[in-house]
Amino acid sequence: AQKITQTQPGMFVQEKEAVTLDCTYDTSDPSYGLFWYKQPSSGEMIFLIYQGSYDQQNATEGRYSLNFQKARKSANLVISASQLGDSAMYFCAMREGTGYSTLTFGKGTMLLVSP
Amino acid sequence: GAGVSQTPSNKVTEKGKYVELRCDPISGHTALYWYRQSLGQGPEFLIYFQGTGAADDSGLPNDRFFAVRPEGSVSTLKIQRTERGDSAVYLCASSLRRGEQFFGPGTRLTVL
Numbered sequence: 001a002q003k004i005t006q007t008q009p010g011m012f013v014q015e016k017e018a019v020t021l022d023c024t025y026d027t028s029d030p031s032y033g034l035f036w037y038k039q040p041s042s043g044e045m046i047f048l049i050y051q052g053s054y055d056q057q058n059a060t061e062g063r064y065s066l067n068f069q070k071a072r073k074s075a076n077l078v079i080s081a082s083q084l085g086d087s088a089m090y091f092c093a094m095r096e097g098t099g100y101s102t103l104t105f106g107k108g109t110m111l112l113v114s115p
Numbered sequence: 116g117a118g119v120s121q122t123p124s125n126k127v128t129e130k131g132k133y134v135e136l137r138c139d140p141i142s143g144h145t146a147l148y149w150y151r152q153s154l155g156q157g158p159e160f161l162i163y164f165q166g167t168g169a170a171d172d173s174g175l176p177n178d179r180f181f182a183v184r185p186e187g188s189v190s191t192l193k194i195q196r197t198e199r200g201d202s203a204v205y206l207c208a209s210s211l212r213r214g215e216q217f218f219g220p221g222t223r224l225t226v227l
Contacts, residue, residue, distance in 0.1 A: 004157075035215060043204060045158070045218035091157050100146045100165060102174070103216060105157030
């Protein structure tokens with residue numbers, strides 16, 4: 001079974017609108033972390049936002065917020081007021097356990113922002 | 116400050132050749148990770164170092180792949196007898212705590 005599922009291969013949004021990118025995860029570990037990364041065409045992975053499994057509140061970082069619904073095992077990324085520079089691939093990832101551990105990534109969602 | 120750097124940025128080689136990919140992590144970061152990203156996919160874990168030792172190498176696809184980090188800083192990923200299926204972008208990341216991993220720009224490997 002896939003640990004991270006991103007069901008939207010591509011999303012389109014107009015500039016200044018909000019967009020939600022979906023992510024569901026699967027783990028039996030009670031302690032885990034969820035991450036979102038942005039990968040522009042240049043190829044570098046840029047960290048956007050992090051949510052810990054025990055965090056009571058949804059994470060926010062500027063225009064990015066994470067809609068964390070633990071019971072549904074979903075961790076959707078919300079980008080408010082989209083900008084042209086937001087066009088990129090977006091990856092959801094999970095780290096399991098409490099120590100250092102590797103990230104498991106989804107297949108990504110390509111976001112295109114139009115003027 | 117300087118981020119994670121990787122060299123070379125591009126490597127083209129012929130099937131059967133040996134290649135080395137280098138990663139220079141952020142100074143002071145004790146954890147270093149190698150991932151491989153094939154076209155249209157998310158990165159897949161290869162190996163993780165904590166200090167000088169490989170803490171988890173379960174992602175290495177076979178014994179043609181090997182990685183070292185002799186002094187706990189720079190790491191080299193080594194691929195012997197390259198195959199066309201090894202063509203991918205190889206990403207390196209480092210972290211200080213168990214928070215976010217900081218990625219380098221990657222090395223695009225093409226095996227002809």
